[in-house]
Amino acid sequence: MRSTSHTIRTRTTRPAARQAARAAAAALCAGALALSLTACGGDGNDNDGSSKESGTPTGSTVSLPKLNGQSLEVAAVWTGGEQKNFKKVLAEFEKRTGAKVTFVPAQDPIINFLGSKIAGGQPPDVALLPQPGAIKQAVDKGWAKPLGSAAQEQLKKNYSPGWQDIGKVDGKQYGAYYKAANKSLIWYNAKVFENAGAKEPKTWKDLLGTAQTVYDSGVTPFSVGGADGWTLTDWFENVYLSQAGPDKYDQLAQHKIKWTDPSVKQALTTLAQIWGKKDYLAGGPNGALQTEFPASVTQTFTGGDQPKAGMVFEGDFAQVNIGETKAKVGTDAKVFPFPAVGAGSPVVTGGDAAVVLKDSKAAQALVTFLASPDAATIQAKLGGYLSPNKNVPLSAYPNEVQRTIAKALIASGDDFRFDMSDQAPQAFGGTPGKGEWKDLQDFLKNPKDVAGTQAKLEKDAAAAYGSGS
Known part of the structure; x- marks a missing residue:
């Protein structure tokens, strides 16, 4: 399961360099996660659900056509709670339009999945793509269709320019980002921290100290879902962004600098301070490599005050998996921003964009609905979901932790x-058992081999960026 995971500045039209000067503001917003809802100032939305910018009440209903008798298929890689909750959104679309919508479970990499469907003459009408690189590939292959005027109108009303831009290819809008993720969070078992006398860390040095405190109390510090390579790329990206800075981050994302760069060596060496301590990882490195993401979360919040680990790193979507345990978010399960490795805490996001593959009235209507506050508000109320739609009222989110993140x-x-991995060609940044996912899994197994890992990453990146696949 790749949760939004979980974006391509050189492979989409989104400028990269223009954001470099904004890193400090982003770091300040990350700090809001550990503070109150008043941190970071206003967001343009009042608690009554109205938008100061657009003046449009978020409870208003988007205009949708009647589609009685029409059928749609929607493909996404979501499983478990995410899939279940999304189906409730689709049910509302069915109720409003009269269309019949079928959810089609997809596998990573979704582009390969869609390719097989299209080759067989059975493409889904709409797909939720977790990488801008995948959007670009879908456009290049002639699969994706530009969004219609109604969908674009919803995007302009409800999304910041940046979130619109990452759904564009060559200036045309192909994707509507329905789901976002804040991927700079570490969740922890509150009882474990209380028993150990551990405090929420602000810096990487503090995190190492907190880990030792948890370890000394008799609980393994970290749960790592290493069976899913994307969780490891997220670890790397947070360390790299904070340590090397946004300019280097953008350059590496575009492969304008090589993975043999000293900044990559520094980040890997830093990661090894945790990955290299087998007693810090639940099950050790081998156990981590056999643990999929959902289990990495649930094993942190089951077992009372003696779980398999005290902390787990991943995005806000981990709440879906926490919800499968008896732990209550905000009480038993708490969260802090990924600690500052360099000047400030990183802010790394992910997302899933709705893309039309069959240019029909029904497909366009569904993406229009998904770009509206109506659809996002439904899923926000169900928990474990974050929307980039600025007109979703904060009151829709079910707990204060989620409201703070939103x-x-x-x-x-x-x-x-x-x-960053979502910005890369899929062969490097988005394929199980290949490229960056595999190279970082190998590094987790042998974190002393920094130079060898860099060489493998560069070889795989050069091949993927050179072919554009």
Whole structure:
């Protein structure tokens, strides 16, 4: 399961360099996660659900056509709670339009999945793509269709320019980002921290100290879902962004600097301070490599005050998996921003964009609905979901932790960096058992081999960027 995971500045039209000067503001917004809802100032939304910018009540209903008798298929890689909750959004679309919508479970990499469907003459009408690189590929292959005027109108009303831009290819709008993720969070078992006398860390040095405190109390510090390579790329990206800075981050994302660069060596060496301590990882490196993301979360919040680990790193969507345990978010399960490795805490985001593959009235209507506050508000109320739609009322989110995360995302405007691996060609940054996913899994297994890991990353990146695949 790749949760929004979980974006391509050189492979989409989104400028990269223009955001470099905004890193400080983004870091400040990350800090809001550990503070109150008033941190980071206003987000343009009042608690009554109205938007100061557009003046449009977020409870208003988007205009949708009647589609009685029409059928649609929607493909996404979501599983478990995410899939279940999204189906409730689709049910509302069915109720409003009379269309019949079928959810089609997809596998990573979704482009390969869609390719097989299209080759067989059965493409879904709409697909939720977790990488801008995948949007670009879908456009290049002639699969994706530009969004219609109604969908674009919803995007302009409800999304910041940055979130609109990452759904564009060559200036045309192909994607509507329905789901976002704040991927700069560490969740922790509150009882474990209380028993250990551990405090929420602000810096990487503090995190190492907190880990030792948890370890000394008899609990393994970290749960790592290493069976899913994307979780490891997220670890790297947060360390790299904070340590090397936004300019280097953008350059590496575009492969304008090599993975053999000293900044990559520094980040890997830093990561090894945790990955290299087998007693710090639940099950050790081998156990981590056999643990999928959902289990990495649930094993942190089951077992009372003696879980398999005290902390787990990942995005806000981890709440879906926490919800599968008896732990209550905000009480039993708490969260802090990824600690500052360099000058400030990183803000790394991810997202899933709705893309039309069959240019029909029904497909365009569904994406229009997904770009509206109506659809996002439904899923926000169900938890474990974050929307980049600025007109979703904060009151829709079910707990203060989620409201704080949502407010920080909206307040940051365009001051964020999208997931680096999602910006890469899929062969490097988005394929299980290949490229960056595999190279970092190998590094988790042998974190002493920094130079060898850099060489493998560069070889795989050069091949993927050279072919554009």
